[in-house]
Amino acid sequence: MIIEIERESHIPLYAQIVTQVRQMIVRGVLKVGDRLPANRELARVLGINRNTVMTAYEELTAEGLISSHVGRGTFISAVPIESKTQNVQERLHLSPMPWSALLTNQKRDTFLSAIGSSQKSKEIISLAYSLPQPDLFPLEEFRRCVNRVLKNRGRALMEAGLSGGFAPLQEYLTSRMALDGISVKPEEVIITNGCQQSLNLIRQILVSPGDEVAIENPTYPGAINVLCASNSRFISVPVGEDGIDLDVFEDILSQRRPKFIYTIPSFQNPTGLTMSIQARRRFIELAARYRVPIVEDDIYNELRFEGAPLPTLKALDEYGLVIYINSFSKIGFPGLRVGWIAAPRVVTDQLNMAKRNLDFHTSTLNQAAIYEFSRHGLLAKYIKRLKRAFADRRDCMLAALEKYFPEEATWTRPEGGMAIWVRLPQSLNSSQILLESAEKGVVFSPGEHFYSSLPQQNFMRLSFTTTGTASIEEAIKRLGAVIKGRLLSLKKQRGIRKGDGYAALV
Numbered sequence: 136m137i138i139e140i141e142r143e144s145h146i147p148l149y150a151q152i153v154t155q156v157r158q159m160i161v162r163g164v165l166k167v168g169d170r171l172p173a174n175r176e177l178a179r180v181l182g183i184n185r186n187t188v189m190t191a192y193e194e195l196t197a198e199g200l201i202s203s204h205v206g207r208g209t210f211i212s213a214v215p216i217e218s219k220t221q222n223v224q225e226r227l228h229l230s231p232m233p234w235s236a237l238l239t240n241q242k243r244d245t246f247l248s249a250i251g252s253s254q255k256s257k258e259i260i261s262l263a264y265s266l267p268q269p270d271l272f273p274l275e276e277f278r279r280c281v282n283r284v285l286k287n288r289g290r291a292l293m294e295a296g297l298s299g300g301f302a303p304l305q306e307y308l309t310s311r312m313a314l315d316g317i318s319v320k321p322e323e324v325i326i327t328n329g330c331q332q333s334l335n336l337i338r339q340i341l342v343s344p345g346d347e348v349a350i351e352n353p354t355y356p357g358a359i360n361v362l363c364a365s366n367s368r369f370i371s372v373p374v375g376e377d378g379i380d381l382d383v384f385e386d387i388l389s390q391r392r393p394k395f396i397y398t399i400p401s402f403q404n405p406t407g408l409t410m411s412i413q414a415r416r417r418f419i420e421l422a423a424r425y426r427v428p429i430v431e432d433d434i435y436n437e438l439r440f441e442g443a444p445l446p447t448l449k450a451l452d453e454y455g456l457v458i459y460i461n462s463f464s465k466i467g468f469p470g471l472r473v474g475w476i477a478a479p480r481v482v483t484d485q486l487n488m489a490k491r492n493l494d495f496h497t498s499t500l501n502q503a504a505i506y507e508f509s510r511h512g513l514l515a516k517y518i519k520r521l522k523r524a525f526a527d528r529r530d531c532m533l534a535a536l537e538k539y540f541p542e543e544a545t546w547t548r549p550e551g552g553m554a555i556w557v558r559l560p561q562s563l564n565s566s567q568i569l570l571e572s573a574e575k576g577v578v579f580s581p582g583e584h585f586y587s588s589l590p591q592q593n594f595m596r597l598s599f600t601t602t603g604t605a606s607i608e609e610a611i612k613r614l615g616a617v618i619k620g621r622l623l624s625l626k627k628q629r630g631i632r633k634g635d636g637y638a639a640l641v
């Protein structure tokens with residue numbers, strides 16, 4: 136065994152020994168069972184301190200490559216993993232693992248991840264995401280809550296919890312929902328990692344292969360991903376001025392029986408529309424008559440800046456047909472991943488089992504911290520602050536749209552929520568506009584991504600919550616210029632084409 140030591144190298148002497156012994160094993164110069172010189176002997180041969188050799192041997196032992204036996208000496212005990220695979224591949228001439236052929240459901244990443252990376256750039260003004268702005272988080276207050284729960288219940292929080300959730304939070308949510316007319320018991324509430332997980336769990340317990348699920352069109356893309364995956368069947372129900380189009384829905388129900396319908400009745404994503412009380416009552420009656428459960432996503436409802444609050448479908452439901460989902464992502468902390476489902480006991484029993492199989496339970500520390508933050512009124516205070524900021528931003532965006540967008544464009548005026556839905560002239564494609572506007576430093580969500588079928592190209596969702604008013608005004612100004620520019624060049628092209636056609640006719 137020949138080891139060469141470079142005394143001038145910046146690599147420590149013991150590390151040089153480790154690397155060279157490892158390489159000799161990989162190359163087959165040293166084989167399993169071969170004996171290494173005693174550390175005293177090797178130190179003498181190399182002219183180095185014995186401790187250096189001992190450290191090297193300890194490192195090789197920790198890697199599992201050598202082992203020492205009292206009275207017998209130190210032996211090679213294993214081959215590094217990388218050299219094993221190398222040898223096998225050399226022997227069998229294997230090509231790399233064909234992952235693409237093995238993956239069951241390969242999808243291209245959506246536009247959101249592309250926007251996500253540009254969102255991080257400081258120069259880009261993003262209207263793409265409906266999320267609270269991190270600058271508004273009451274971090275100091277939240278930190279105190281985390282410290283308090285760790286101090287008071289730290290050990291219990293580190294233990295495994297229950298799939299239904301942290302009991303004080305379940306109880307708190309039960310009483311909070313009661314204030315909104317939703318009457319459930321704590322055991323009918325299950326804490327999840329947010330609405331996205333709730334949707335996955337609900338699909339798991341209700342949808343079998345071949346079943347159909349009804350969803351609004353357009354709707355939240357995360358729901359499309361879960362409910363309209365390539366091997367599932369779904370029915371798209373159009374959204375009109377008053378939320379989901381109940382005439383169409385009734386027509387559908389007279390012929391087909393979806394396993395459930397997923398709906399966002401308040402400040403719908405992406406349209407910002409809210410169902411009237413009359414529509415809500417009719418919706419419940421229809422669902423009851425045809426015995427179709429409703430999954431009500433209430434994630435934006437708390438963010439109402441004006442107008443009278445409306446009862447949720449769950450509060451109006453006398454038939455036990457609504458599964459209600461909500462989360463802290465929009466009113467609090469999207470990064471903590473805490474949401475909840477309220478449903479009849481027979482349903483939460485199954486959800487509990489599904490949750491256990493998926494990830495046992497949601498982080499107890501996160502639940503306890505949110506509970507602490509909520510029970511001291513800090514969440515309510517924070518929501519108040521959010522609503523004031525969001526109302527200003529919405530007003531600013533509406534005013535800027537009036538000022539900078541072409542008169543052919545129209546948009547919704549939501550009384551709450553996080554976004555405005557803009558309809559452009561039919562001839563425009565908002566995905567193409569995004570490419571151009573991104574170069575001008577503004578991104579948004581093109582409408583087509585919100586459709587499960589018949590995607591409309593001429594809509595855009597503009598979120599007003601992640602940037603301040605000055606940036607919103609600037610963003611709308613730049614977007615307006617891009618859109619007007621496109622309209623102008625389309626008009627010119629049409630003019631030229633008209634001219635050409637006329638000449639040809641003559």
Ligand SMILES: Cc1ncc(COP(=O)(O)O)c(C=O)c1O
Pocket residue numbers: 265328329330331332355357399404432434461462463464469473474
């Ligand atoms: C309607 C709707 N539901 C659910 C979610 C995701 O919620 P969570 O963060 O709680 O998973 C979103 C996020 O944009 C949403 O718009």
